[in-house]
Amino acid sequence: MHLTPLTSPLDERQLARLQTAVADLSALQVAWVSGYLAGLGGLTVAANPVAVSAPEPGLTLTILYGSQTGNARAVAESLAGLVRARGAEPRLVSMADYRPRDLARERLLLLVVSTQGEGEPPESARELHGFLHGQRAPRLDGLRYGVLGLGDSSYEHFCKTAKDFEGRLRALGGQPLLDPQYCDLNFQAAASAWSQQALERAAEHLGQREARIIQMPGTRPAPSTPPDAALSPTTEPLTARLLENRPLTTQDAVGEVRHLAFAIDPAALRYAPGDALGVWFRNDPALVDAVLDATGLDGDAALTLDGADCPLREALSGRLELTQLHPTVVKVWAGLVGSAPLAALCADPARLRDYAGGRQFIDLLAEHPGRPDTAALAGLLHPLRPRLYSIASSQAEFPDEVHLTVALVNYRVAGQERLGGASGFLTRRLAEDAPVRVQLWENQSFRLPRDGAAPVIMVAAGTGVAPFRAFLQQRAATGEPGRNWLLFGNRNFRRDFLYQLDWQAHRKSGVLSRVNVAFSRDQADKRYVQHRLIEQGRDLYAWLQEGAHLYVCGSTTMGRAVHEALLGLIAAQTGGDREDAVEQLDGLRRDGRYQRDLY
DSSP: OOOOOTSSSOOOHHHHHHHHHHHHTOOHHHHHHHHHHHHTTEEEEEEEEEOOOOOTTOOOOOEEEOOSSSSHHHHHHHHHHEEEEEEEOOOEEEGGOOOGGGGGOEEEEEEEEBTTTBBBBOOGGGGHHHHSSSSSSOOOOOOOOEEEOOTTTTTTTTTTTHHHHHHHHHHHHOOSSSOOEEOSSSOOOHHHHHHHHHHHHHHHHHHHOSEEOOOOOTOOOOOOOOOOOOOEEOOEEEEEEEEEEEEEEOSSSOOOOEEEEEEOOOTTTOOOOOOOOEEEOOOOOHHHHHHHHHHTTTTOHHHTTTHHHHHHHHHHHHHHSSSSSSSSHHHHHHHHOOOHHHHHHHHHHHHHHHHTTTHHHHHHHHSSSOOOOOHHHHHHHHBOOEEEEEEEOTTTTTTTTEEEEOOOOOEEEEEEEEHHHHHHHIIOOOOTOOEEEEEEEEEESSSSOOSHHHHHHHHEEEEHHHHHHHHHHHHHTOOOOOOEEEEEESSOOHHHHHHHHHHHHHHHHHOOOHEEEEEESSSOOOOOOHHHHHHHHHHHHHHHHHOOOEEEEEOOHHHHHHHHHHHHHHHHHOOOOOOHHHHHHHHHHHHOOEEEEEE
């Protein structure tokens, strides 16, 4: 929207400053700012007056969020800010802090939740999700609700957690305030539109019947907190420089994993063990050239991205995604080139997922050639996003450095080598002392215990061991007396024992009290880390009884297997059944003593 002095109370200078300030904000950020400014001014102006029924006395709007990467929390906090700006005070709660039995008393509920892995709820939403799908779930006949889901349509179970919640709330008697919204990766505009509509519908029941709400003197609503989430970007992109790039695996290992160390400004970047680092990589110049050749486009051609002019070559190099092929890109491309075989493939969701999952955009161009114009190509490709890596160092030991553990994504398509966007950039192309843009992503849901004397159990497979290197460095540097136990799994002892010398040094110093390893390919009978848990069940349960905090990091598949092993060993040690074991693990999660970081 373009404002002029004739359509606003601002003069030309103020308008210019305002338009400059909001030029690069997303729709979600604009919505948050509007709520914040309305709160500062003590009034809000609705887009349209709302015709409402009589307000229900004492009614409170509850906003629940379940967030894994922080986006769901950001949307929920933005929504809460808009509600406050209208003069109401919502109840904003993470699902991790919400008592499931309180659902029976709710009358007005907005739920924002993401989905992780293969259709699983985020860690913070697991207990509530399980409660709603269990026998103790109450009737919810007096509930009016709305559901917003965040997901990635390249996965088979797109927004499954949100769909699960919506289905159960409806089945238990709840009445939807509005249709559910299931958002893809570029969620900002859809989430903002849904939030505005949800707010209007909620206002009907909160009794906000006028277009304007004037606050009484001294009762200005508090502005919403900016979206710093359970795992969300907490800094603007900063510049780091590569100090070290060394192998952690042997040359004959099945996969290549490398340790990278970067120099940082500690005044600008403060991180804690458990946090992640977002890396803003650049696409391979050879890949960019190949895309330009395949499309016949001029790399110097100008296009507009996010309101700014940009040469096509630069857009393909640092602004647009080339290495992760999204199914929606395949669908749109099928229409652009008029390919009947590709259209038939797109009609089969399973085939489409398999096709996109094993190719890059250049492979799509090679198999189904086309000649789009510059604007069509830019509109087709998704924005480049930072790749997140668990931080493998502690600032207590390395105050001006940050370390990463990077597995190189490397596969072949039609005989051509394909590298992962970020992993190829970091391990193969980034030169020593070269700059790279990075961004801190805090993970408040994966933290060492505040009590330094509390025992810690760490379970990891592959590169999932990275944050535990940071954990042990932190406990060693600060002299925390708590015992530490590492259970680690990978393929081969000789080829894949990541950070073996680190663990040996910590074991020798006494920081690492115990180590158990599982190398699945070193014997005919494959042994994984979950098998080690079962073998050590008696001691592991004893540690938990003594107050140990349990951490799991690795793939979602590994996380499920470890979770099942934990249920089995708890049942075995207590003589109880699976339901009792589930309750014990849920209790540990509620107390912050069972934390997982899965990908």
